[in-house]
Amino acid sequence: MIRTRLCDFLGIDFPIICAPMGFVTGAELAAAVSNAGGLGIMAFSGNPPEALRQEIRRLRSLTDRPFGVNLILHYPVEEHVTVCIEEKVPILSFFWGDPSRFVERAHAVGIKVFHQVGSVRTAQRAVKAGVDVIIAQGVEAGGHIEGEVTTMALVPRVVDAISPIPVVATGGIADARGFVAALALGADGVSLGTRFLATTESNAHPIYKERVLKANEEDTVLTTLFGHGWPNAPHRTIRTAFVEEWLGKEERGNESRSDELVIGETRIAGELVPVVRFKGYPPSKDASGDIESMNLLAGQGVGLVHDIKTASTIVRELVEGAQSITKNRLNGFMGGT
Ligand SMILES: Cc1cc2nc3c(=O)[nH]c(=O)nc-3n(C[C@H](O)[C@H](O)[C@H](O)COP(=O)(O)O)c2cc1C
Known part of the structure; x- marks a missing residue:
């Protein structure tokens, strides 16, 4: 006890x-x-x-x-x-x-x-x-x-x-x-x-869970990249190919453009809503589309x-x-x- x-x-x-x-x-x-x-x-x-x-x-x-x-x-x-x-x-x-x-x-x-x-x-x-x-x-x-x-x-x-x-x-x-x-x-x-x-x-998407299992303590990064709708807010996320591509260009993710590229869909309160690039929320099991380019938030403890x-x-x-x-x-x- x-x-x-x-x-x-x-x-x-x-x-x-x-x-x-x-x-x-x-x-x-x-x-x-x-x-x-x-x-x-x-x-x-x-x-x-x-x-x-x-x-x-x-x-x-x-x-x-x-x-x-x-x-x-x-x-x-x-x-x-x-x-x-x-x-x-x-x-x-x-x-x-x-x-x-x-x-x-x-x-x-x-x-x-x-x-x-x-x-x-x-x-x-x-x-x-x-x-x-x-x-x-x-x-x-x-x-x-x-x-x-x-x-x-x-x-x-x-x-x-x-x-x-x-x-x-x-x-x-x-x-x-x-x-x-x-x-x-x-x-x-x-x-x-x-x-x-x-x-x-x-509720994490299966692909997201899989990435968490594979990642080690060096595979996360503190960034502001996924700033669409919640700009300039630091978050720790897994270094996916998408994140690597945009590191150093974080300001683009914080512009919250109304015509931002749609990369998938998810469900909020029963409604299907589009997920745009750089959106801060991680993919839930209801999400579809380019899951690997969404915000796969995780901490350094992921190595454990x-x-x-x-x-x-x-x-x-x-x-x-x-x-x-x-x-x-x-x-x-x-x-x-
Ligand atoms: C996927 C994910 C989503 C999170 N969302 C929230 C949130 O909605 N509200 C909140 O207060 N903290 C949120 N956090 C931060 C957690 O409350 C907590 O600080 C963090 O998970 C602790 O670090 P650990 O992931 O190493 O255990 C989130 C963390 C993760 C990993």
């Missing part, structure tokens, strides 16, 4: 979170992690507010455990927040921007508020606004990245700066070794994205992901692995004392 105070605070068994991943962490994956004793956080994925409400209800039908819903503050999310408040989701998780205007309304109905940050400065600002849990994101993370500091250097700094507010480490953690290391750094839990991307329950597993297997292996490392490896260093 690996428990921290985060488990008591959230009513979960293990301090393991499935990160919200737009178009990847849907209701099935979030529910699977929550049912396994962790915490699943469903991503927003461009759904209009009423579609989000239906997804929240679907998620509730799949689990009776706590779960979260994530909203990216680059987008107008007022109505989405209202839906989350009306549906009384257990946790609202924010990223990219200032969550302060939502905290009081969420707390008023008992919703806990998470905010993901990439610096001590933004962590302190979020705590001042009343955020309950800070997710400290290192630059090795997959997806959009707020800061420039590695998980190893950032987590203890954030822990020291905002104590006693709980801190969750994210970025580059993909197995039990990273889990234990994060706890040693002072984190109260971990949030894994890239590892949960390669699960049977994840070799197989597709169920989400519950990953949670179990993290817990058992952490127990084994603590008992067999770390205890061994205490010899003679």
